[in-house]
Amino acid sequence: MPTTRRIAHEFLERHGLTTIFGNPGSNELPFLAELPDTFRYVLGLHEGAVIGMADGYAQATGRPVLVNLHAAAGSGNAMGALTNAVYSRTPLLITAGQQVRSAIGLEAMLANVEPTQLMRPLVGWAGEPACAADVPRSLAQALFEAQLQRRPTYLSVPYDDWTVELDADAATVLDRKVRLGRNPADAELTGLVDALAGARNPVLVLGGDIDAAGLFERSVHLAEHLDLPVWVAPSPHRLPFPNRHRLFRGVLPAGIAAVSEALAGHDLILVLGAPVFRYHQHLPGAYLPAGARLVQVTDDAAAAARAPMGDALVADPAPVMAALLDRIPARGAACQAYLPAPDPVTATETVHPEQVFAALRETQPEDTCYVVESTSTNSAWWRQMDLRRPASYFWPAAGGLGFGLPATVGVGLAWPDRPVVGVIGDGAANYGITALWTAAHYRIPVTFVILRNGVYGALRWFTELLGTTDVPGTEIAGLDFAALAAGYGVPATAVTGLEELRAQLKSTAGGPRLIQVDTAATAPE
Structure with missing residues (x-):
């Protein structure tokens, strides 16, 4: 019969998680043993660097990535870097070694006490299998939760579980797939098209999720098609629009009053693929300029729920952008699309x-x-x-x-x-x-x-x-x-x-x- 480790390795390989970023300790060695030749282990010398490398790799590839950390101490070292992965919506599957089951209650050295609470509220899901037979299913849940939520997840596994032989039922997870579809209803699209068509002075605000979803070029097409000025939402983790384009107005400042001031004069603010908004400096004021309506389109339900203003449509921005291109006649005029950079500011004693x-x-x-x-x-x-x-x-x-x-x-x-x-x-x-x-x-x-x-x-x-x-x-x-x-x-x-x-x-x-x-x-x- 196959061991827990063999089923886990096969599951990870089937789902393309064959690059592992880690910094191992003793609890992790049984999982890493007998690793197939198709896997690549990338060693980092500190867990914060491990998470940062995995974050960059996952964002670049557009795929979930496996991270292997050491119990509570190693997991704790990673938490500062994990905040960035949370807000870039990076689907990291984080595993950590746990002491043998008989030693957890004793709080033996390297026991991960209450591991499901350790990484919260940063991770979107955290778990520890109830028994060795539940490890493959828990591993699959950690991956699917990371994909569905676009957020890191955390799985703690007692290291004596990896060599346990399991029956055929434990391998049923190997053939599982989980998908999420968020296409907007036609009535929602019609309402958005009508709002844009009836607006006197609309503006686009784009977030980093547009680039992460592969919609960078479509955002250019949409802005040019509608001839709309484009701002980027505050503190972007990705650039969703060319910064020298004639329609680019800049990155919105990260203060309430400052955002309102920057958007003054616009009666419709259409936000695609961004929270509204991630502020930093405490500059209180009106959330929106007088007379402005905001509509947010995002597939991040939590971001839509916590926003303090405007209407939100929880949907994939891609079909929304496609519908706007298809249903609204082109307004843009042919002209020079890109502007030159200004002469750089200089410094007297060193390089500016x-x-x-x-x-x-x-x-x-x-x-x-x-x-x-x-x-x-x-x-x-x-x-x-x-x-x-x-x-x-x-x-x-x-x-x-x-x-x-x-x-x-x-x-x-x-x-x-x-x-x-x-x-x-x-x-x-x-x-x-x-x-x-x-x-x-x-x-x-x-x-x-x-x-x-x-x-x-x-x-x-x-x-x-x-x-x-x-x-x-x-x-x-x-x-x-x-x-x-x-x-x-x-x-x-x-x-x-x-x-x-x-x-x-x-x-x-x-x-x-x-x-x-x-x-x-x-x-x-």
Whole structure:
């Protein structure tokens, strides 16, 4: 009879979860034993980096990914990074080893006490099988819940379960499939078409889910077809629309009053694939400008339910966009679609971030994918970059530091034939620094650009916003990321001037490389 482990491995293989990101402990070894040759194990040196790599890989591939963590301690180490995966709606199947069943109640060393509660409320589902025979079914539920909810799930498995022989009933999960369809009713589509047709000055607001769903090019077609200005919802984890397009108006600010001010004058606000809205700075005011109606279309039922204003249609945005293209006559006029970037702002004593981003725009291929974690430079980023391709931009969806370096590794692993560049602030880089070892060990061809300004720039900005300018802990001078990278096996260069930076960016390498560039401190807008 097959063992629990054999059934589990076959189930994972049938569903394409053959790349495992992990950092194993003793409880996980029985699951990893006898792993088929068709599987690939990607080792990370810290669980936060493991989650970040898996998050980037899953977003790039568009498929669920298996993560294997160690009991309670390893799971706890991963929770900071897990917040980003939650808000990017990444379907991670997280498994963790548990002590043998007879030792759990004794709280023996490495027992995971109340494992179903440990990762909540971050995960959408958490479980521990009642017995060895329930492991295959529980594993299947963890995967299907992750797919249906588009949210990480968590399964704790006692390690003595993996070698138990099971009867034929336990293998019935191997042939299971679970699907979700959310096509809107015709009456809903007709109402939305009528609302757009009757609006005096409508506007589109697009969220990161549009890019994640493969609708980037359709969003361009829709905006041009209707000749509508396009904003991107606050704090996007993906870019759903080209940022140099003539209809692009920018990324909405993350404050209530600021969003209302940006959307003033529009009578219909159509939001596709985004919450409404994910605010950050506490800037109270009216949720919407006077006279405006908001309609949200999202397949995220929780986001629709918690919104404080507007009407929501819980549906797949794809058929909604198709219906708008089909049922509303074209309004757009043929004209130049893309606008040039402005001249970059310069700094007197060092390189300004705008100059760095202009150099990236001018030296890197048009299909480069950027993983960005430099909060204090976001306004400079959008002023200078020219991103016209799907899946060109990834950002930590919850603002949890430590996403950038690991996610760059994960995206690079998923797309070895596409240029991948991580643009990371010196503050954020420390939280995922061990990802450099994985990049070096697997020779992943990515470029890390570390912006070194010696401060937590976004935090400095908040001290001004909150009137707390006398607080400690905002300076981080003296970090040498070129030396750190070399220690992890990644070739690295530290540059201080623009021409030196451009020369480095034009060069190529067969594996990972890191460029540290000293920049002027800036603040987000």
